[in-house]
Amino acid sequence: MQTAILKQRPDYTYKFNVESGRHGWLRLTPAYSVKIVEELLVESSARQSVLDPFSGTGTTALCSTYHGKNVVSVDINSFLVWLASTKCRHYTSDTMAYTRELGNLITRSIHNGNLDPISAPPIFDIQRWWNEDELLFLRTLKSGIDSFCATESPERDILLITFCRILIKLSNAAFNHQSMSFKDQHTNQLLILDRSLDFVRLFANELDVVLSSAQHNPITTAKIVLGDARDLEKCTQDKFDLLITSPPYPNRMSYIRELRPYMYWLGYLKEAREAGDLDWETIGGTWGIATSRLMQWKPTSDNYLTDELSQFLSKLSESNEKNGVLLANYVSKYFSDIWNHLNSVRRVLTTNAKVNYIVGNSLFYGFVLPVEIIYQNMLKSVGFDHVKITPIRKRNSKKALFEYNVSAISP
Numbered sequence: 496m497q498t499a500i501l502k503q504r505p506d507y508t509y510k511f512n513v514e515s516g517r518h519g520w521l522r523l524t525p526a527y528s529v530k531i532v533e534e535l536l537v538e539s540s541a542r543q544s545v546l547d548p549f550s551g552t553g554t555t556a557l558c559s560t561y562h563g564k565n566v567v568s569v570d571i572n573s574f575l576v577w578l579a580s581t582k583c584r585h586y587t588s589d590t591m592a593y594t595r596e597l598g599n600l601i602t603r604s605i606h607n608g609n610l611d612p613i614s615a616p617p618i619f620d621i622q623r624w625w626n627e628d629e630l631l632f633l634r635t636l637k638s639g640i641d642s643f644c645a646t647e648s649p650e651r652d653i654l655l656i657t658f659c660r661i662l663i664k665l666s667n668a669a670f671n672h673q674s675m676s677f678k679d680q681h682t683n684q685l686l687i688l689d690r691s692l693d694f695v696r697l698f699a700n701e702l703d704v705v706l707s708s709a710q711h712n713p714i715t716t717a718k719i720v721l722g723d724a725r726d727l728e729k730c731t732q733d734k735f736d737l738l739i740t741s742p743p744y745p746n747r748m749s750y751i752r753e754l755r756p757y758m759y760w761l762g763y764l765k766e767a768r769e770a771g772d773l774d775w776e777t778i779g780g781t782w783g784i785a786t787s788r789l790m791q792w793k794p795t796s797d798n799y800l801t802d803e804l805s806q807f808l809s810k811l812s813e814s815n816e817k818n819g820v821l822l823a824n825y826v827s828k829y830f831s832d833i834w835n836h837l838n839s840v841r842r843v844l845t846t847n848a849k850v851n852y853i854v855g856n857s858l859f860y861g862f863v864l865p866v867e868i869i870y871q872n873m874l875k876s877v878g879f880d881h882v883k884i885t886p887i888r889k890r891n892s893k894k895a896l897f898e899y900n901v902s903a904i905s906p
């Protein structure tokens with residue numbers, strides 16, 4: 496699938512996609528999302544201003560800029576705002592040439608032993624993630640980037656993306672959706688391969704990949720904004736006639752958990768507590784401290800409850816499952832947040848704007864949570880018209896999990 500799409504549109508399918516493809520690490524921009532966004536942009540080609548209130552790695556923003564649209568993307572996670580901005584930026588040939596020079600300078604300094612490695616980031620049990628040699632190389636490489644690049648320069652950003660790709664390649668961790676495991680360090684085939692190539696060559700190869708994708712510049716410039724999708728008027732003064740987004744699904748996946756290695760190495764997280772705090776701010780987050788806060792969370796009186804939602808919550812709370820009540824709270828809070836978002840988004844849309852919410856349903860203890868129907872009912876209650884559910888694909892061959900586009904027209 497990825498190869499096919501790479502051939503069709505090499506320019507942005509892979510532009511700074513830090514996903515290694517090796518273990519599904521950071522599966523936030525699978526090629527599949529690009530295809531969906533592309534189709535929705537083509538279907539609404541007359542519409543000019545695009546909003547993605549849950550930007551993630553910036554798929555909607557990047558595709559929209561290649562279609563010449565004005566686009567604003569919002570995310571609550573500052574690392575993802577940096578990542579999407581770096582992907583969507585225009586790079587001059589001078590910047591590319593200078594980045595290559597800096598890359599050579601860093602390589603020479605590593606060879607000559609002129610760099611003091613930075614301290615390892617405070618990731619718990621870091622030796623499980625990287626063996627000693629790999630960790631030392633990463634610390635030295637990061638020191639080179641920090642020493643030779645001006646802060647907030649495009650060259651530094653390109654080198655940091657390269658660094659992100661390398662840290663995945665050298666890692667012992669296997670990331671797969673909600674579960675994460677560590678490979679047996681002695682049977683790390685890739686590592687053996689990379690060792691023989693040598694770390695410095697790995698850096699040169701990865702920098703080549705990133706630079707060659709960076710040369711495909713988009714037509715327009717995206718604005719990527721750090722903000723909260725429940726309060727969009729604070730994030731933008733613009734009005735939009737098209738919304739394409741994939742909000743978090745209510746499936747207990749934590750983006751912060753998945754993104755931890757990047758966020759620690761790049762300084763977006765300094766201690767474990769911050770990860771839990773950010774997950775609590777994030778819609779659908781339940782990791783670390785967020786879980787215990789969820790136990791205390793109470794819905795407010797203006798919380799929205801559809802019949803489907805209240806039936807589902809009763810089933811969960813009345814089940815004899817150990818975490819039934821906690822999960823009922825989780826689902827209830829998720830939709831309370833989405834309700835706040837939908838009320839906020841209305842105010843930044845033009846009349847007759849088209850909205851597309853790509854959502855997945857979920858399973859809790861064998862009960863199907865009909866996410867798409869709840870979105871449909873909520874959109875109607877907020878005043879949207881022509882609300883329609885279009886199935887997109889099955890997400891899992893064994894379980895009843897699907898993805899849908901819930902589309903509507905704003906009042």
Ligand SMILES: C[S@@+](CC[C@H](N)C(=O)[O-])C[C@H]1O[C@@H](n2cnc3c(N)ncnc32)[C@H](O)[C@@H]1O
Pocket residue numbers: 523524528548549550551552553554555569570571572575722723724725740741742743744750776777778779
């Ligand atoms: C499913 S991902 C988006 C994937 C995206 N389509 C992409 O290209 O990677 C959902 C995103 O919503 C963000 N998010 C969660 N709560 C948010 C909030 N309250 N405001 C803005 N963004 C939020 C998360 O940080 C995550 O990046």
